[in-house]
Every structure is written in C-alpha cells, then in structure tokens.
Amino acid sequence: MNIVGRQLEAEGYDFMGVNSKLKKNPQFVCLKEKMLHFIVVRSVAYPENPKVYDKVLMAKMKDHAQKHEALMYYAGVGLSNASDRALPVYLNEEYIVEYDGLIEIEDE
Numbered sequence: 001m002n003i004v005g006r007q008l009e010a011e012g013y014d015f016m017g018v019n020s021k022l023k024k025n026p027q028f029v030c031l032k033e034k035m036l037h038f039i040v041v042r043s044v045a046y047p048e049n050p051k052v053y054d055k056v057l058m059a060k061m062k063d064h065a066q067k068h069e070a071l072m073y074y075a076g077v078g079l080s081n082a083s084d085r086a087l088p089v090y091l092n093e094e095y096i097v098e099y100d101g102l103i104e105i106e107d108e
Contacts, residue, residue: 001027003099004041004075013037025061029070036070039102043077046085050076050098058105065105072105 001020008015008030016036017029028039040061044050053074065072078098081087089095 001041003077003097004028004039007099007101008039025057026065026072036065036068037073038065038068038070039073039075041075041077043079045089046078046080046096046098048078050078051100051103052076053103062105062107073102074105075099075102 005018005028008028013030013032015028016031019025019027025040026038027041030037030039038061040058042053053076058072058074062072076099079089080096081089082094082096
C-alpha cells in the first residue's frame with residue numbers, strides 16, 4: 001500500500017480514506033480534480049502477475065464505485081526477493097517491485 005500511496009500522493013490525489021484492514025475494500029478513496037476515485041490494492045509474490053485481478057471482486061467494487069459516482073481502479077504490486085526470486089520476501093531485506101500504475105476498471 002505504501003508504494004501505491006506514494007504514487008497517488010505524487011500525482012496530486014487527496015486522500016479521503018485509507019483502509020489497511022484485510023478484506024476491506026477499497027484501500028484508498030481519493031479525490032482528484034473534483035472526481036472521486038476508489039483504488040483496490042493487491043500485492044502478489046513472484047511469479048504471479050500483478051496485473052491480473054479478481055474480475056468478480058472488481059465488478060462488485062465497480063458497482064459500489066458507480067453508486068458513489070467514483071472511478072474504480074486496481075493497483076497490483078508484484079514483489080520478489082532481490083537476491084533470489086525463488087525465495088520469499090523477508091522483512092528488512094532488499095526486494096524487487098513490479099508496479100506499472102493504476103488499471104482503470106471499466107464496464108465489461
């Protein structure tokens with residue numbers, strides 16, 4: 001969440017709400033250019049693809065966002081151990097981040 005939060009802050013988003021509790025969505029509710037944005041953040045370990053999201057959850061969240069006249073985004077963050085991608089990511093050790101920014105969830 002910190003990685004995504006720093007990006008949002010740098011891009012001028014104003015935080016209306018931040019939720020770091022497990023299974024509580026969205027993680028960020030932000031305002032930018034007078035438009036409300038809901039952002040669901042998920043981190044995945046290598047070799048999972050951080051750009052692949054749960055379509056059922058995102059459809060549910062998109063419905064929720066539409067009720068609040070908000071845009072809906074997914075932010076997938078991939079993490080891997082810097083010394084050996086086959087090892088887990090350990091606290092206080094170097095890691096590699098794969099994050100390409102927000103993915104807008106549009107009507108399907």
